[in-house]
Amino acid sequence: MEEIKEIDLGIEIINGTKDVFSSMLMMEIEGLDLSNQPRSKIPSNLTSMIGLGGGIRGLLAVHCPAEVAQSITGSFLGMEVKEIDEDVKDAIGEIANMVAGNLKIAYADAGLNIELAIPTTVIGDSFRISGIGGARRHNVSFKMESGTFWIELLYVLS
Amino acid sequence: MELDEKIIESVKEIFSSMIMMDITVSDENPGESTPLTDSISGIIGLAGLRKGVMAIHLPNSVAMAITGSFLGMEVTEIGEDVEDAVGELANMLGGNVKTILSEKGRDIELSMPSTISGHKYEFQSTKEAEQTTISFVCDAGKFIVELQLEK
Numbered sequence: 227m228e229e230i231k232e233i234d235l236g237i238e239i240i241n242g243t244k245d246v247f248s249s250m251l252m253m254e255i256e257g258l259d260l261s262n263q264p265r266s267k268i269p270s271n272l273t274s275m276i277g278l279g280g281g282i283r284g285l286l287a288v289h290c291p292a293e294v295a296q297s298i299t300g301s302f303l304g305m306e307v308k309e310i311d312e313d314v315k316d317a318i319g320e321i322a323n324m325v326a327g328n329l330k331i332a333y334a335d336a337g338l339n340i341e342l343a344i345p346t347t348v349i350g351d352s353f354r355i356s357g358i359g360g361a362r363r364h365n366v367s368f369k370m371e372s373g374t375f376w377i378e379l380l381y382v383l384s
Numbered sequence: 385m386e387l388d389e390k391i392i393e394s395v396k397e398i399f400s401s402m403i404m405m406d407i408t409v410s411d412e413n414p415g416e417s418t419p420l421t422d423s424i425s426g427i428i429g430l431a432g433l434r435k436g437v438m439a440i441h442l443p444n445s446v447a448m449a450i451t452g453s454f455l456g457m458e459v460t461e462i463g464e465d466v467e468d469a470v471g472e473l474a475n476m477l478g479g480n481v482k483t484i485l486s487e488k489g490r491d492i493e494l495s496m497p498s499t500i501s502g503h504k505y506e507f508q509s510t511k512e513a514e515q516t517t518i519s520f521v522c523d524a525g526k527f528i529v530e531l532q533l534e535k
Contacts (some may be wrong), residue, residue, distance in 0.1 A: 277429015277437065277495025285429070285496050315508060341493050343429025344534050346437050346509050350419070353502030356467050361496060380496060 231336040235329070235364045236261050239377050242328030243368060246321055251301045253370070257377075261364045268365075268376050271295065272310055273355060274322040277343035281333060284381030285357055286326045288318055297372035310349055319345035325377060358382070387484070387531075388516050394480040395520065395529055402476065403453050410519040410526055419506045423447075424462060426474030427507075429495030434485045436533035438478050439507060442470065449524035462501055471497040481531060 240257035247253045270289035278284040290298070292310055299317040300307040307314060322345045333340045348355065357363070357380035364379040385393075392409055399405045424447045430436040442450065444462050451469040452459040459465055474497040482489040500507065509515065513532035520527055 275427075275498070277427075277431060279429065279431040279493025279495045283494060283496040285498050341431035342435065343431045343495050344435050344437055344509065344513060344532065346427070346439075346507065346532070348500050348505050348507055350502055350505030353500055353505040356471070356499050356501075357496055358471050358498075359464075359468060380498070382496060 233332055233336050235379060236366060238329055238332045239325065239364060239366045239379060242325045242332075243321075243366070243377060245328065246324045250321075250324075251298065253301060255368050255370055257366045257368050259364070259366050260376075261366070263365075265363075265365075268378070270353075270376075271351060272314065272318060272347060272349050273353075274315070274318040274345050274347045275355070276319075276322045276326045276345040278326060278329070278340050278381065279343065279384075280341045281338035281384055282340060282381045283384055284361075284379060286322060286329065287355060287378045287380075288322045288325070289376040289378065290318060291373050291375070294370060294373040294375045297370065298375075315347045315349070319347055329379070388518060390484045391481070391516060391529065391531060392518060394484065395477065395518070398473070398476050398480065399522070403450055403473075405450065405453055405522050407520045407522045410521045412519055412526070419504050421504050423505075424466060424470050424499055424501040425507055426470040426477075426497060426499055428474040428478035428497045430478065430481065430485070430533075431493045431495060433491035434533055436513065436531060437509065438474065438481050439530045439532075440470070440473055440477060441507065441528040441530065443525055443527065446522065446525045446527050449522070467499045467501070470499050474499075477529070485533075 236259035271292040272295045275287040296307040299314045361380045448459045509532040516531045
């Protein structure tokens with residue numbers, strides 16, 4: 227079997243997200259890898275997630291408080307967004323899709339084929355998302371003027 | 385056989401063989417994107433030849449009854465046992481749908497199963513997707529199985 231190169235998934239998530247924000251939203255953001263820190267509750271009102279299959283079985287989730295999801299969508303569309311509507315769902319879903327697409331490329335460069343599912347979105351005031359026992363986890367926080375959002379990757383090797 | 389009939393057959397088979405529970409299809413239309421209350425959802429992504437998401441939405445009481453039946457013990461709270469059982473249920477459903485959509489399940493990969501739980505939440509497909517939604521009834525109550533496929 228061909229050897230698979232090591233990938234620093236935290237860095238891939240940070241770089242992929244920065245690329246998406248600078249190219250799509252003309253916005254520079256910084257990411258902080260929290261993967262080694264104790265798990266704490268992420269205050270999300272809107273989470274867009276996308277499944278990854280193939281060389282790994284995983285899940286990438288973008289967790290946003292309402293005001294952050296609205297401000298990202300507002301910048302994306304160039305207008306003020308005051309509620310969580312279809313546009314917000316589509317914009318954050320597209321970010322999940324693009325960041326996962328970037329990971330797919332990073333894995334392909336390392337010799338592992340990954341396929342993406344379609345994004346889905348969970349909206350609510352208090353919900354919890356869990357992977358399966360034994361899953362590896364990466365979590366990165368991104369700070370913007372309107373607040374913080376998080377990108378989490380859960381996976382197991384196939 | 386139509387896709388919805390194949391899904392119904394596969395859900396019934398999983399419930400009778402793995403959970404030892406008889407279920408029937410409910411005539412009630414599950415409706416679209418109504419918020420789920422005091423529920424847990426098992427989710428699994430399909431990738432490759434067909435892309436999509438399979439989900440099972442269970443009210444807490446039904447999820448606890450299913451987990452109890454699965455583990456052979458009484459379950460009184462939504463904790464790790466229920467999350468694991470619902471995740472495994474999603475995994476089994478995903479495995480069956482894979483073989484429904486592709487000969488011998490080739491060319492379709494499954495993502496990691498996950499669960500969403502909470503007092504009130506909405507679960508929505510982001511991209512335009514073809515949706516098949518079926519509601520079922522068991523002794524403990526009703527639940528919904530949903531498949532979204534990219535067109």
